[in-house]
Amino acid sequence: MSAGTYAPRPGAAPLPRMIGAQTALETQMLLRNGEQLLLTVIIPTLLLVLFSAVDIVDTGAGRSVDFLAPGILALAVMSTAFTGQAIATGFERRYGVLKRLGASPLPRWGLMTAKTLAVLVTEVLQVALLTVIAFALGWSPHGNPLAVLLLLALGTAAFSGLGLLMSGTLKAEATLAAANLVFLLLLVGGGVIVPLDKFPDAAQSVLGLLPIAALSDGLRDVLQHGASMPWGDLGILAVWAVLGLGAAAKFFRWE
Numbered sequence: 696m697s698a699g700t701y702a703p704r705p706g707a708a709p710l711p712r713m714i715g716a717q718t719a720l721e722t723q724m725l726l727r728n729g730e731q732l733l734l735t736v737i738i739p740t741l742l743l744v745l746f747s748a749v750d751i752v753d754t755g756a757g758r759s760v761d762f763l764a765p766g767i768l769a770l771a772v773m774s775t776a777f778t779g780q781a782i783a784t785g786f787e788r789r790y791g792v793l794k795r796l797g798a799s800p801l802p803r804w805g806l807m808t809a810k811t812l813a814v815l816v817t818e819v820l821q822v823a824l825l826t827v828i829a830f831a832l833g834w835s836p837h838g839n840p841l842a843v844l845l846l847l848a849l850g851t852a853a854f855s856g857l858g859l860l861m862s863g864t865l866k867a868e869a870t871l872a873a874a875n876l877v878f879l880l881l882l883v884g885g886g887v888i889v890p891l892d893k894f895p896d897a898a899q900s901v902l903g904l905l906p907i908a909a910l911s912d913g914l915r916d917v918l919q920h921g922a923s924m925p926w927g928d929l930g931i932l933a934v935w936a937v938l939g940l941g942a943a944a945k946f947f948r949w950e
Contacts, residue, residue, distance in 0.1 A: 699701060713801045721813035732741045734774040735821055740828060744889065747832045750888055758921075764829040764836070765914035766887035770902070771821040772847060773907055776814050777854035778878045782811070785862035785870035794950045801947070807859070814855060818847070829876050838917035842924045847919070849932035850910040856939025857906070863947030881907040905934040 708716075725731050746752060747760040754762035787793050798802050826834075862870050883889065884898075885907035891899050902908050913928030 708800075710802075710805060713869055714805050714812070717801060717806060717809035718812040718816070722816045723865055724783065725775070725817050728783070731775075731779045731783065732909035734779050735771065735778045736824065737860060739767050739771045739774065739821070739825060742770070743825060743828060744832070745946040746888055747800075753893075754890060758833060760829055760832045760834045761836075761889065761919050762890070762915065764825070764834045765918045767825055767829075768822060768847075768914055769850065769885075769907055769911035770882060770887050771825060772818055772910065773881065774878065775817050775857040776851045777823065778856075778874045779817075780810065780814055780855060781862045781874040782871050783862075784859060785865065785874075788862060788949065789867035792948065797949050798862055806920060811855060814851060818851060819847070826869040826949075836918040837950050838919075839923050840920050842916065842917045842922070846913045846925070846932065849929060849936055850906065853906045853932050853935035853939055855908075856936060856941070856943050859943040859947060860939055863943060863949075879903065886911045904931060906932055909935075 705798075720878070725735070743763055746763050750759065750760075785803035793806075801809075812842040815849055822836075829836075844911070858874070861873060865873065881887070883907055884894070884901065884902055887907065891902055891908060891912070893901060913925040913932070916922040916925045916928070
């Protein structure tokens with residue numbers, strides 16, 4: 696055995712490997728956290744099953760699940776990209792985790808990339824689970840798959856930007872309270888379960904501009920009504936994505 700065979704090789708790992716390792720860690724942390732699991736899996740599943748099986752809300756003509764499933768998919772995106780990410784990142788910032796990671800060989804943009812990829816992995820699992828449950832309840836979706844992917848991608852970008860903006864500017868406790876409050880308010884007033892046409896006309900025009908309303912209505916237009924490409928809803932989500940991510944990049948504080 697020659698000398699130096701086991702000589703140390705100091706230096707950072709390749710960037711893709713670092714991002715991949717951090718993505719795996721972020722995904723495990725998301726899925727192991729009890730509160731995150733409640734937000735991302737249990738609540739959307741219970742809402743889908745309950746409101747599909749019991750005629751509580753008038754969802755119009757057709758089966759309730761055809762109206763509810765797209766809205767619940769939108770809720771799943773919001774719960775992970777906005778609520779879950781805001782709370783987790785807020786407490787990481789409070790405890791100095793982000794500050795320490797920011798000083799590691801992984802660049803800060805790489806850390807945010809890993810967080811985004813972890814959100815996407817979690818959303819894929821959510822969508823798969825909710826789709827299986829919806830099919831079991833009799834859901835029969837149709838429409839343009841590309842439009843669905845664009846809506847989900849822009850919705851993720853919009854909610855992710857807003858979640859990072861909140862977690863990077865508020866204290867952790869304030870983020871926890873505000874994120875959960877926004878989740879509840881948008882669940883009720885975002886067209887997820889209760890159709891927007893049940894609200895007063897003045898409120899409809901305002902609520903329709905919310906990202907959750909644009910995402911749920913866009914998914915509903917495609918999956919329930921067979922629309923090819925809901926450009927209006929895509930435009931609203933794109934504006935929210937640009938504003939949210941831009942503001943998060945400018946105002947996010949690492950400590």
